Amino acid sequence: MSYVAPAIREKFETLSVNLKNAILERNVQLNTIHDLIHVLEDIVREGEAEEVHTTS
Numbered sequence: 814m815s816y817v818a819p820a821i822r823e824k825f826e827t828l829s830v831n832l833k834n835a836i837l838e839r840n841v842q843l844n845t846i847h848d849l850i851h852v853l854e855d856i857v858r859e860g861e862a863e864e865v866h867t868t869s
Contacts, residue, residue, distance in 0.1 A: 818844045825849065832856070 815837040817825045824846060825833065836843075836852050843849050 815840050816842045816844075820844075821846050821849055 841852055
């Protein structure tokens with residue numbers, strides 16, 4: 814189960830519903846803004862990799 818610390822909940826809530834759901838599905842612990850950034854970077858990398866595979 815994912816966890817979003819109260820300290821970053823406000824930032825988390827500014828994200829789109831789809832993005833929040835994608836993050837929560839990963840079962841991550843988001844204690845700091847850096848944790849959130851790392852998960853977002855992972856999602857971007859995975860999206861870019863998918864894009865390369867579908868266009869190749």
